[in-house]
Amino acid sequence: MNIFKELGSDLKNRCLQICADTEIWNQATLETPKDPLNGDISTNIAMLLAAKTGENPREIAIKFKELITDIPYVAHIEVAGPGFINFTIKAEKWHDCIKSILNGDKDFWEVNVGKGTKVNVEYVSANPTGPMHIGHARGAVYGDALANILKKCGYAVTKEYYVNDAGSQIDVLIDSLLIRYKEALNGEKAIIPEGFYPGEYLAVVGKKLATDYGHKLLDMDENSMRQKLKKIAVSEMLELIKLDLGKLGVKHDVFTSEQSLHDNGKIEEAVAILTKMGLIYHGILPPPKGKIDENWQEKEQLLLRSSNYGDDQDRPIQKSDGSWSYLAADFAYAKDKIDRGFECLIYILGADHSGYVKRIKAVIEALSQGKVKSDIRTSQLVNFVKGTEPIKMSKRSGNFMTVSDVINDVGKDIIRFIMLTRRNDVTLDFDFTKVKEQSKDNPVFYVQYAHVRAKSILAKAKENIPSAYEVFTNREFNLSLLNSEEEIQLIKLLASWPKILSSSAITREPQRIAYYLIDIASRFHSIWNLGKENNDYRFNIEDNLELTAARLALVESIRKVIASGFELIGVTPMDKM
Known part of the structure; x- marks a missing residue:
């Protein structure tokens, strides 16, 4: 069961007479309101329709409400604010979610928003001049987790590494x-x-x-x-890099050589196509803005009309010695990807490439005639410290910490999880001391401990309350017994997994998975802590076999969702700590 998918379908089927516009239905969202007082699920469909028709959105929302009052699992519908439609879902529907999780229902576990779209995700692409330093790890983890999520969501994904072996x-x-x-x-x-x-x-x-x-x-x-x-x-050097990536849990499908693009004439081929399109010309660039460069000379160059696509100015594609620039090689590389049939090209670049985004977008749009989408993301810097001491890294100075060094110190899983605790375009602090602390302030420990705690509760029930454990394993439990506010809220959170998964893919934000896992762990630990003071909240209750069996179903659902989230972000769930 995917409650968002089911409600969306029921809403559309009942309201086509009000809105038959497929585009509006595709744009409509079903979200979990931040304030629980606004119900369990909210949609903006009425406001989207009002924006097109010019009608009052609240009046449209009321019309929708009149047609959907018969949805059997909806307890209450309210029109709120400027025209949101808020739904409160019956408890038994949330309980059905637990059954879906445990039974492996496709509607819950498989979110096919990609529908087979061929996507190329290029990430890391560090210069092959030595082993990977830890500064490269953020882009590696972000790209790898994103590729995993896209694949899980029905995209046909190729993970690619561009070997900068020219220059x-x-x-x-x-x-x-x-x-x-x-x-x-x-x-x-x-x-x-x-x-x-x-x-x-x-x-x-x-x-x-x-x-x-x-x-x-x-x-x-x-x-x-x-x-x-x-x-x-x-x-x-490439073997060293592959070894380090392997330790980090990153494995690419394809390695493409930049030098090969020079050798096989693909650069000239791409330049010829862009020239024929009028996008490459001989011209003179203005002097650099904001500073005086005594070495600058006015000269004619071969330029790309990247300003046609929103770039600040046109860009040279040949060096002064007549050799092709890095940008020219990217023409050929983009064309190579397009020729391989990819429908979307995702680039994960370092923070120092932010000014490069518009140029490569322009090239892809031009070479594909607008048929291939591009999504270019940059990973901001990571501040690595030990206590108060910063760690500086430079291959040329010889003073740098490799990915392998850090894995030996803190482990692959800590690196991968911490790298996803902030948006990729925001600077991240990585403290080698704090990430090894076993406390709730350490997010990876906190979530790992939730998985371990779930395994422990199940193991203790099997040993100490075998009859309750048998009811659980035979799926004979009564989930209506899960009726405390804390349990219902946790079940609602588990039910949102398909929504979290699809939104992570669509927005290209794998950190949403990490945030979600932290939220699940927090709610799970809170209920467990309540049980230390109040027996009514304990998971294993020896004199209440039916309630124990129902709570074991909840615990196993928590464990399965955490394990699934870990799998996507490349973290191995622990069974004991």
Whole structure:
């Protein structure tokens, strides 16, 4: 049972004579009011219709109300405010939700809002210049959780990693590895110039090169040697990244090489298409605004008309040496995705790419002629601290904490959950001390403890009250006994899982799952704490087998929903702590 889906269907079937506009019905929402005094579920359908017809929304809402008074599971209907229609649902309908959870009903567990839409989610895409530092983890977790949620909601999802194996950072990587290679051959500690990659991970690769090739690489002409070093360096760094991602529970379906776009002519192909569309031209950009650049010179460049799509100005797609810019490679990459049949392209970029959003949107709209949707999200920075000491990270300084380091310190599950406790576009504080505390102030511990507590209640009932446990497992319980206000409110929250799931997918906000799990844990712990002082609230009551069996059904429903939420955000539920 999905109460939102069922009520929406019943509402539409009874009110088509008032509103036959499919678009309005698709826009209408069914939400849980923030104030319980406004009922259990509220809809804005009357206000949407009024905005189109010009009629009074309250009068339209009253017309709706007259046609829906016979919905059997609705106890009360009220028109409120400017035209909201508020529904109060009968208790037995909420109890049906528990049955749906335990029986694995598709209407509850499978939310098909995607309807097979082919979606590409590109995330992480860290430069292959070393192991992943922990600063990359937020985008990795956000993208991975979002992809999981979209897949659960009926989208055909491909998880993709764009390997930035072309550009100046790769030249620096080659130079850094060459120093380490010579260091291994000579046996003398090398001095790493400023701006190079000094990390010991390259020293390991250098020793491997010395063992495998001896001096042979140095005997090659410079171009051949650098190409060989590039291939080895990128391959080794990518393996380190994949290893770190694996420890974080992230696995991509596809790895696409930027260099391959240069090599196979796809950039020229995409540029030719955009030129034919009149979107690429030779022109002169104005000088930088707000500052004086003594090195700036007026010159003609090959430009993208990105200002046609809301960008601040047109953008160059070639460097001064005639090579293609990073943006030009993105033309080819976007076209490659479009050619693969994706209907929606989702990019998860770092905070430093916020100015890049309008440009890539423009390219996708142009290359697909508006047929492919794009959704470009940025993950803001994470402030990592231990107590009061900030942790700084930079691959080039060699002073950085890898994802692997942090996993060894706090574990994968803590990283993934904490990264989803705020919106991705808001700065997040990650305190290595606090995240390991076992208290209600630590959200991942709080939710994990709820899952453990549920398992413990079920295990103790099986051992100490086997007859009640048997009634529960045989599904012979009487759910009408779950009638306290606290129990009903918790059941209502469990019933909203399909709504939370679909809204997380539609808004691209996986943190809604984390918030929801925290809310469930809070309500569950509150009832358990009431039971320490008042036996009426205890879950296992030895002299009341029927009530115990009903409450075991509630506990197992809580456990299943928490486990399902954990699965989507990539956290392993614990059985004991």
